[in-house]
Amino acid sequence: MDEAMRGPAFDSDEExxxxxxxxxxxxxxxxxxxxxxxxxxxxGETVLSCxxxxxxxxxxxxxxxxxxxxxxxxxxxxRADYLSPFFNELAYxxxxxxxLGIESPPRAQVLRVLFSExxxxxxxxxxxxTAGLELNAVSVMLYGFREREMILDVFEAATGLRxxxxxxxxxGVIMDLPPGGEDRIRELLRVLPGxxxxxxxxxxxxxxxxxxxxxxxxxxxxxxxxxxxxGPPLRSAxxxxxxxxxxxYSGYETYEFDVIExxxxxxxxxxxxxxxxxxxSLKIVEQCLDRLQPGPVMIEDPKVRxxxxxxxxxxxxxNSPAYVKHIMEESMEALIHHFKMVTEGVAVPAGEVYxxxxxxxxxxxxxxxxxxxxRPYRVKIRDPSFVNLQAVPSxxxxxxxxxxxxCIASFxxxxxxxxx
Amino acid sequence: MGWLDWMLLLARIVLTFFMLLFALVIVxxxxxxxxxxMQTRPGPLRAGPRGVLITLADGMKLFFKxxxxxxxxxxxxxxxxxILAVVPAFLAFSVIPWGTHVTLFxxxxxxxxxxxxxxxxxxxxxxxxxxxxxxxAGWSSGSNYPLLGSVRSSAQMISYEVGMGLALISVLMxxxxxxxxxxxxxxxxxxxxxxxxxxxxxxxxxxxxxxIAGLAETNRPPFxxxxxxxxxxxxxxxxxxxxxxxxxxxxxxxxxxxVAAIATTLFLGGWRGPHPSFLPWLWPIAxxxxxxxxxxxxxxxxxxxxxxxxYDRLMAFxxxxxxxxxxxxxxxxxxxxxxxxxYGSRGRLVAVGLIVGIGMLLLLAADVLERPRSRSREGASP
Numbered sequence: 087m088d089e090a091m092r093g094p095a096f097d098s099d100e101e102x103x104x105x106x107x108x109x110x111x112x113x114x115x116x117x118x119x120x121x122x123x124x125x126x127x128x129x130g131e132t133v134l135s136c137x138x139x140x141x142x143x144x145x146x147x148x149x150x151x152x153x154x155x156x157x158x159x160x161x162x163x164x165r166a167d168y169l170s171p172f173f174n175e176l177a178y179x180x181x182x183x184x185x186l187g188i189e190s191p192p193r194a195q196v197l198r199v200l201f202s203e204x205x206x207x208x209x210x211x212x213x214x215x216t217a218g219l220e221l222n223a224v225s226v227m228l229y230g231f232r233e234r235e236m237i238l239d240v241f242e243a244a245t246g247l248r249x250x251x252x253x254x255x256x257x258g259v260i261m262d263l264p265p266g267g268e269d270r271i272r273e274l275l276r277v278l279p280g281x282x283x284x285x286x287x288x289x290x291x292x293x294x295x296x297x298x299x300x301x302x303x304x305x306x307x308x309x310x311x312x313x314x315x316x317g318p319p320l321r322s323a324x325x326x327x328x329x330x331x332x333x334x335y336s337g338y339e340t341y342e343f344d345v346i347e348x349x350x351x352x353x354x355x356x357x358x359x360x361x362x363x364x365x366x367s368l369k370i371v372e373q374c375l376d377r378l379q380p381g382p383v384m385i386e387d388p389k390v391r392x393x394x395x396x397x398x399x400x401x402x403x404x405n406s407p408a409y410v411k412h413i414m415e416e417s418m419e420a421l422i423h424h425f426k427m428v429t430e431g432v433a434v435p436a437g438e439v440y441x442x443x444x445x446x447x448x449x450x451x452x453x454x455x456x457x458x459x460x461r462p463y464r465v466k467i468r469d470p471s472f473v474n475l476q477a478v479p480s481x482x483x484x485x486x487x488x489x490x491x492x493c494i495a496s497f498x499x500x501x502x503x504x505x506x
Numbered sequence: 507m508g509w510l511d512w513m514l515l516l517a518r519i520v521l522t523f524f525m526l527l528f529a530l531v532i533v534x535x536x537x538x539x540x541x542x543x544m545q546t547r548p549g550p551l552r553a554g555p556r557g558v559l560i561t562l563a564d565g566m567k568l569f570f571k572x573x574x575x576x577x578x579x580x581x582x583x584x585x586x587x588x589i590l591a592v593v594p595a596f597l598a599f600s601v602i603p604w605g606t607h608v609t610l611f612x613x614x615x616x617x618x619x620x621x622x623x624x625x626x627x628x629x630x631x632x633x634x635x636x637x638x639x640x641x642x643a644g645w646s647s648g649s650n651y652p653l654l655g656s657v658r659s660s661a662q663m664i665s666y667e668v669g670m671g672l673a674l675i676s677v678l679m680x681x682x683x684x685x686x687x688x689x690x691x692x693x694x695x696x697x698x699x700x701x702x703x704x705x706x707x708x709x710x711x712x713x714x715x716x717x718i719a720g721l722a723e724t725n726r727p728p729f730x731x732x733x734x735x736x737x738x739x740x741x742x743x744x745x746x747x748x749x750x751x752x753x754x755x756x757x758x759x760x761x762x763x764x765v766a767a768i769a770t771t772l773f774l775g776g777w778r779g780p781h782p783s784f785l786p787w788l789w790p791i792a793x794x795x796x797x798x799x800x801x802x803x804x805x806x807x808x809x810x811x812x813x814x815x816x817y818d819r820l821m822a823f824x825x826x827x828x829x830x831x832x833x834x835x836x837x838x839x840x841x842x843x844x845x846x847x848x849y850g851s852r853g854r855l856v857a858v859g860l861i862v863g864i865g866m867l868l869l870l871a872a873d874v875l876e877r878p879r880s881r882s883r884e885g886a887s888p
Contacts, residue, residue: 107650107653107654109650109651109654115739116739128654130657131654131658131817131818218813221813221814222727222728222730222812222813222814223812223813224541224545224809224810225544225545225810225811228545228546228547229545229546232546288811292811292812292813294728294812294813294814294815295813297815297816297819298813298814298815298816486816486817486818487654488814488816488817489816
């Protein structure tokens with residue numbers, strides 16, 4: 087081997103002691119939640135400094151929105167934080183609706199809350215699964231994904247897709263629940279509480295799980311607020327901040343639920359918070375089902391609403407044959423209207439709006455600017471994963487390398503949302 | 507020894523070697539099936555009936571892959587390490603009696619390659635060689651993750667070897683033999699006519715100690731820190747590929763089988779078990795295999811249930827709990843073995859009294875030592 091490759095030779099013990107090891111954790115690493123890269127400086131097993139480096143999953147979602155119509159952009163923003171697509175859609179649609187000065191019909195509002203809360207549960211299941219995997223509780227990983235799959239099946243039946251649904255549209259939702267949809271959700275309500283309890287039994291009493299999470303990843307309320315950390319990490323520090331209760335949207339003020347908070351500010355508190363939040367979400371879903379009244383799911387204004395009608399066919403969800411027949415054979419005006427709405431879409435009055443929703447990871451905000459045209463002037467996504475990642479160095483520095491993994495898992499970052 | 511004896515010895519070696527390879531194939535398949543069952547998935551299905559040939563298929567694949575040597579690797583050491591992992595693992599098995607004996611050509615042939623009079627010490631010597639394979643593999647890879655893995659493993663394996671040694675010493679003192687065949691012979695008969703006189707009943711703490719230390723010795727979850735996937739990618743064998751990786755993998759499973767086999771021999775009566783009178787040589791082998799599988803199943807079960815323990819807690823667990831417990835149990839066993847001989851029948855009572863007293867003292871000491879120290883976490887993070 088070449089002598090130069092062996093690295094520096096040491097003259098004294100003093101020099102050896104000063105030598106630290108730099109390792110690249112990621113972007114290709116089993117436990118960095120996708121392509122997060124952490125530049126760690128290690129002294130043995132102790133982390134001296136940590137630099138998160140992002141940008142490996144940049145997809146240009148925000149920029150792409152500027153060259154699409156307002157309606158098409160829904161299908162872009164839903165892909166940002168791919169584990170909570172409904173929240174991206176919800177924040178965007180609410181923002182555009184505020185600019186337009188419209189409100190979606192009651193049934194659509196209830197459906198939006200219903201699907202958001204189911205999505206929160208499925209996202210927390212993925213969190214449980216990946217956090218378990220990172221501490222090598224591999225069984226938990228498989229159970230978590232199994233439970234999530236049940237919820238995704240409901241999503242698929244209702245929206246046609248397991249992820250990235252583009253189901254919420256400006257002025258409502260794209261189609262009503264399929265026949266039997268309510269029963270399927272009630273079935274979830276019957277099964278899921280037991281499954282959540284199973285996780286509780288499996289992990290809460292496990293001495294190794296407690297030892298790996300209790301007292302690990304401490305982040306005080308001051309530090310959270312200084313870095314703009316929101317969601318379960320902030321609530322674990324004793325600050326009961328929840329956009330659903332503090333700045334209600336979609337009628338959240340009429341639902342009964344608790345904002346879960348803990349004061350330990352460690353990974354274990356975040357674990358407990360997420361488990362309890364899943365239970366609270368189930369409560370909200372149940373209330374949604376009880377108040378679902380028949381009615382339109384999209385506003386009636388033909389100058390705003392998406393013109394096409396969707397329907398479940400033998401090969402899945404698609405344009406309804408009756409509607410296609412209507413525009414292709416019966417009404418020239420309908421065809422022209424359809425063409426104009428699909429290619430040009432609605433013009434949104436000039437203005438700017440910031441709309442926040444409480445996503446599973448924290449405050450998800452959409453800052454939308456319109457200059458009065460048919461496409462957005464700017465769509466800025468305030469993604470909670472991106473903001474929360476700032477706090478990672480102050481959590482992990484001084485800890486052990488094994489705790490880095492637990493700390494990152496406790497933030498549940500989704501790189502699709504971080505890099506957008 | 508005539509030529510026939512040499513041939514029979516050779517036959518025994520070859521037979522044991524292939525039995526071990528066969529056991530490996532089965533055991534790896536079983537582990538994957540067990541864990542798949544616990545995780546609600548089917549596990550391997552395609553290679554052979556119910557996927558039983560999956561290990562062969564994986565092995566074939568690995569042997570035909572390029573065995574890459576990184577530029578920064580220390581070449582000779584890097585090449586030797588996988589061999590160091592496998593050879594001692596096979597050698598350790600040579601003293602284990604995995605059946606009774608058959609009579610061939612007028613000779614009584616035991617199912618054991620060598621009945622050394624230092625049986626247990628041989629096993630300890632050979633299993634401790636594994637640490638060299640891990641350390642050298644990690645160190646010579648010339649890469650950071652393997653280095654961290656090998657540093658962890660050297661500390662871990664050496665620490666837990668102490669605990670393992672203490673567990674073995676108490677069995678030695680209890681049975682009074684180092685020879686494997688004598689230890690098995692000492693476990694014949696029954697307590698009260700129906701409970702088999704196996705060592706794990708009087709030596710239960712040592713049995714537990716050995717199983718836990720064995721788990722750590724073989725780098726199995728929850729003690730799989732040297733190859734902690736979510737932290738160190740693959741730990742000491744990150745840079746290995748092809749047949750060299752297969753060797754390291756093989757060595758690990760061989761060690762697991764060996765640990766289970768030693769536990770069976772020392773604590774579970776070895777090949778002993780009730781059996782019908784036909785084919786008298788076959789049943790002991792079946793009993794032996796069954797007992798190994800039970801221990802193995804427990805190991806897989808632990809893997810399916812437990813998250814990975816953290817490095818500092820692992821060392822604390824080893825040094826502050828397992829080793830003191832082991833020392834205490836060595837003391838206890840010594841008292842029980844010696845005192846009745848010195849002071850007659852009343853000695854037994856004195857011995858029990860002494861053990862309970864010392865145990866209480868130790869518990870008290872542990873309680874004082876383990877008082878929660880108030881640590882200011884806020885001050886710790888800059």
